[in-house]
Amino acid sequence: MSGTAQAPTAGEAWTPSERELERRAVRRRDRTRRGLLATAVSVVAFGLVAWVLLTSPGWPRVQALFFSRYHAWESFPDVARGFLLNVASFMVAEPVILLLGVLVAVTRWTVSPWLTPLRVIAIGYTDLFRGVPTLLVVFLLGLGVPALQLAGVTTNVFWLGTTALVLSYGAYVAEVVRAGIDSVHPSQLASAEALALTRAQTMRHVILPQALRRQGPPLLNDFVSLQKDTALLAVLGVFEALFRAQDYGNYNFNFTPLVVAAVFFLALTIPLARLTDHLGRRTMRRERGR
Amino acid sequence: MRNTRLRGLAVLAAPLLLLTACGSPPATDDGSGGSGGSTEGASAEDCAADLDLTTQGKLTVATDSPAYDPWFSEDDPTNGKGFESAVAYAVADRLGYDKSQVEWVTVPFNNSYAPGPKKFDFDINQISITPERERVVDFSAGYYTASQAVVALERSKIEPGSIEDLTSLKLGAQTGTTSLTALRDVVDPETQPVVLQNTNIAKQQLLNGQLDAIVTDLPTAFYITAAEIEGSTIVGQFEQPEGDAEEFGLLLEKGSDLTPCADDALAELEEDGTLADLQEQWLSTTVDVPVLE
Numbered sequence: 001m002s003g004t005a006q007a008p009t010a011g012e013a014w015t016p017s018e019r020e021l022e023r024r025a026v027r028r029r030d031r032t033r034r035g036l037l038a039t040a041v042s043v044v045a046f047g048l049v050a051w052v053l054l055t056s057p058g059w060p061r062v063q064a065l066f067f068s069r070y071h072a073w074e075s076f077p078d079v080a081r082g083f084l085l086n087v088a089s090f091m092v093a094e095p096v097i098l099l100l101g102v103l104v105a106v107t108r109w110t111v112s113p114w115l116t117p118l119r120v121i122a123i124g125y126t127d128l129f130r131g132v133p134t135l136l137v138v139f140l141l142g143l144g145v146p147a148l149q150l151a152g153v154t155t156n157v158f159w160l161g162t163t164a165l166v167l168s169y170g171a172y173v174a175e176v177v178r179a180g181i182d183s184v185h186p187s188q189l190a191s192a193e194a195l196a197l198t199r200a201q202t203m204r205h206v207i208l209p210q211a212l213r214r215q216g217p218p219l220l221n222d223f224v225s226l227q228k229d230t231a232l233l234a235v236l237g238v239f240e241a242l243f244r245a246q247d248y249g250n251y252n253f254n255f256t257p258l259v260v261a262a263v264f265f266l267a268l269t270i271p272l273a274r275l276t277d278h279l280g281r282r283t284m285r286r287e288r289g290r
Numbered sequence: 291m292r293n294t295r296l297r298g299l300a301v302l303a304a305p306l307l308l309l310t311a312c313g314s315p316p317a318t319d320d321g322s323g324g325s326g327g328s329t330e331g332a333s334a335e336d337c338a339a340d341l342d343l344t345t346q347g348k349l350t351v352a353t354d355s356p357a358y359d360p361w362f363s364e365d366d367p368t369n370g371k372g373f374e375s376a377v378a379y380a381v382a383d384r385l386g387y388d389k390s391q392v393e394w395v396t397v398p399f400n401n402s403y404a405p406g407p408k409k410f411d412f413d414i415n416q417i418s419i420t421p422e423r424e425r426v427v428d429f430s431a432g433y434y435t436a437s438q439a440v441v442a443l444e445r446s447k448i449e450p451g452s453i454e455d456l457t458s459l460k461l462g463a464q465t466g467t468t469s470l471t472a473l474r475d476v477v478d479p480e481t482q483p484v485v486l487q488n489t490n491i492a493k494q495q496l497l498n499g500q501l502d503a504i505v506t507d508l509p510t511a512f513y514i515t516a517a518e519i520e521g522s523t524i525v526g527q528f529e530q531p532e533g534d535a536e537e538f539g540l541l542l543e544k545g546s547d548l549t550p551c552a553d554d555a556l557a558e559l560e561e562d563g564t565l566a567d568l569q570e571q572w573l574s575t576t577v578d579v580p581v582l583e
Contacts, residue, residue: 058405058406061405061406062405065403065404065405065426143491143494143495143498146495146498146499146500147494147497147498149498149499155498155499155500157495157500234487235487235491236491237462237484237485237486237487237491237495239482239484239485243465243485243487246400246465246466247465247466247470247485249400250399250400250465250466251420251422251423251466251471252422252423253403253422253423253425253426253427254426255404
């Protein structure tokens with residue numbers, strides 16, 4: 001990135017040579033030219049997209065149906081109230097999901113013959129719940145469990161739906177964690193053995209810390225995905241942001257509230273995405289030793 | 291640089307993509323006051339003689355899937371059975387299209403008012419006529435006026451004597467329907483009304499005891515109690531407020547040339563008693579349901 005400054009030789013103050021100054025000027029010009037070009041290309045490209053949109057014959061109707069200031073304002077409090085349910089759902093679900101994911105992944109890593117039934121359950125669980133569409137899990141729990149008429153089991157759709165998300169995402173996260181565990185270099189395991197650590201100690205002190213640190217970005221990725229999937233709870237009658245937006249739209253024949261709901265979700269997911277990128281880059285820098 | 295730009299585009303596109311990915315239920319509701327703007331003297335058939343339709347020589351009619359009883363039968367709008375299927379064919383007949391010239395297409399309720407050209411000439415899907423909606427689409431004159439009914443399980447022993455008695459219950463209704471509007475405005479229960487995406491889920495939750503009762507339009511309620519949920523009963527109906535009758539109308543593209551013709555067709559069907567006969571045939575009459583004040 002920056003100009004290559006040579007280390008000053010001992011004893012005398014270093015000044016860049018004519019040639020070095022020229023090099024720097026060339027580089028600077030080059031950078032400026034590329035920056036300008038990038039800006040120009042972007043402006044033209046986005047200008048073109050905007051122009052095509054705004055001059056298309058249907059634009060006024062699209063604007064009225066999707067970007068109506070009046071309907072955005074009218075539906076905003078409703079959508080915001082619904083969004084609290086989305087937030088409540090994923091805030092409750094995420095810690096449980098992480099715990100479940102780690103438990104399942106660690107169970108699969110065990111070798112003791114005594115734990116075979118648990119391993120079988122863990123494998124069965126990940127295979128089943130990764131394969132079944134989340135929406136079906138939500139339906140099965142939200143409508144199936146109350147139909148069992150079990151005493152003492154909640155029939156509250158919010159809790160049932162959130163449990164369904166936990167089960168579904170727990171399976172994904174278990175696989176992410178397992179990949180993390182597998183990616184820890186075998187020499188680490190060998191070193192732990194050489195130090196006479198038990199397998200449990202090895203997992204707890206050597207492998208999991210490295211695995212989880214490495215899995216930050218994909219775990220955050222699943223978290224973002226979970227946030228959006230809280231909208232699935234609507235099928236049970238949980239009146240969350242997206243469903244409220246649709247409900248408003250169904251009465252007023254307008255789609256603007258959906259855009260309002262989208263903005264709510266973006267306000268959460270974009271900062272998280274930036275954080276994920278940042279963490280990913282940091283990990284990469286660490287692993288490459290600079 | 292390029293990356294951030296692309297991401298910028300993605301951010302712009304995200305809400306749009308989100309919008310295209312949303313499903314929604316059919317509306318089971320009753321609408322309000324479209325008055326038929328019938329052109330005197332000319333018949334509906336003359337009116338529709340040389341119109342530019344979705345498919346030339348065909349009348350394209352839309353409804354949602356699933357198509358619920360008693361409005362349709364066996365989830366098949368093409369069989370002429372069920373009230374709305376019968377009405378659609380009767381209207382087509384008046385417009386000069388016989389049964390073989392009627393094409394059915396599936397259009398989810400929330401796509402029926404999407405911008406852009408319509409895939410259908412008219413949509414028949416228990417859609418209420420309301421002033422807000424009329425800003426976006428055309429409605430024909432109303433072809434049915436429904437009142438609201440409360441369905442509960444017999445074993446729940448709910449016997450409301452008045453609307454007041456309903457307020458302590460956990461009640462649900464379908465999104466986009468006047469049943470839900472009535473539930474919110476007329477009943478105004480103590481616990482938030484449960485909003486559901488379609489009547490099937492409402493029925494299941496009623497059976498599970500997750501809801502005390504559901505509010506639907508009366509014909510749907512009759513069908514649920516007669517054929518769908520063993521041991522369910524209609525515990526009452528709301529009276530239609532005087533002069534506030536809500537009606538279902540055919541939904542057409544805003545400014546469609548077909549709208550006046552559909553109005554003429556419905557006016558003819560009203561006059562010669564066809565509409566009343568079809569109601570008689572497909573929709574139960576409101577004899578022994580207690581009216582809640």
